[in-house]
Amino acid sequence: xxxxxxxxxxxxxxxxxxxxxxxxxxxxxxxxxxxxxxxxxxxxxxxxxxxxxxxxxxxxxxxxxxxxxxxxxxxxxxxxxxxxxxxxxxxxxxxxxxxxxxxxxxxxxxxxxxxxxxxxxxxxxxxxxxxxxxxxxxxxxxxxxxxxxxxxxxxxxxxxxxxxxxxxxxxxxxxxxxxxxxxxxxxxxxxxxxxxx
Numbered sequence: 197x198x199x200x201x202x203x204x205x206x207x208x209x210x211x212x213x214x215x216x217x218x219x220x221x222x223x224x225x226x227x228x229x230x231x232x233x234x235x236x237x238x239x240x241x242x243x244x245x246x247x248x249x250x251x252x253x254x255x256x257x258x259x260x261x262x263x264x265x266x267x268x269x270x271x272x273x274x275x276x277x278x279x280x281x282x283x284x285x286x287x288x289x290x291x292x293x294x295x296x297x298x299x300x301x302x303x304x305x306x307x308x309x310x311x312x313x314x315x316x317x318x319x320x321x322x323x324x325x326x327x328x329x330x331x332x333x334x335x336x337x338x339x340x341x342x343x344x345x346x347x348x349x350x351x352x353x354x355x356x357x358x359x360x361x362x363x364x365x366x367x368x369x370x371x372x373x374x375x376x377x378x379x380x381x382x383x384x385x386x387x388x389x390x391x392x393x
Contacts (some may be wrong), residue, residue, distance in 0.1 A: 299335055299387040302361060311352035313341050325389075333391050336366065339383040342373075349379065356385065363387050 219227060300322050307313040307320075318341035325333035343349050356363055367384040 299337055299363075299389075302387075303337055303339060303363075303385070306352055306355055306359075307339070307341060310348060310355045311341070311343055312345055312348045313343060317341060327391075328388050331391055332388050334386050334388050336384060336386045337363075339385065340381065342378050342380050344378050346379070349381070 219230070222230065300320050303320050304315070304318075307318050308315065318339065321338040323336040323338070325335040328334040357365060363385040364387070365383065365385050367382075369382040371380045371382075372378075373380060
């Protein structure tokens with residue numbers, strides 16, 4: 197490699213010497229114009245080279261700022277996702293404690309134990325489940341019965357809505373009999389259960 201540099205110097209040195217001799221042969225005014233022209237040419241070439249480099253650095257700075265913002269956004273998104281997953285898991289855990297797997301038998305128990313309605317004196321019709329979100333289904337029940345015990349009816353409704361395994365009331369229709377001693381109750385409720393695989 198040192199040999200190649202020496203050979204290059206041998207070829208370039210005579211050219212440099214010729215340029216020096218020619219330059220020294222110019223008048224000082226010509227030398228000044230030559231230096232000024234060379235400086236102007238060098239400045240133009242430098243500007244032509246610097247401008248694209250500046251543009252590349254500016255573009256790179258913008259890309260870097262965007263990448264930093266994306267990293268911050270991603271970190272915030274990951275934190276939000278983790279909080280949402282934790283919240284979902286807590287909700288599902290709470291849901292498991294109140295999930296009613298056998299809605300009709302649960303309703304039957306409430307009618308007997310809370311409302312004091314004897315078996316055969318009420319009617320429960322279960323409808324086909326409908327999808328509710330991704331992993332759940334909602335089942336509707338139509339319930340009809342008659343009662344004369346208002347206090348137990350209130351107890352039944354409180355347990356139905358606020359009890360350990362609450363149901364959602366879609367429709368409630370209570371009619372007093374003509375004699376006024378009995379209430380005819382028609383009720384539509386629904387429960388949400390996890391879809392069975």
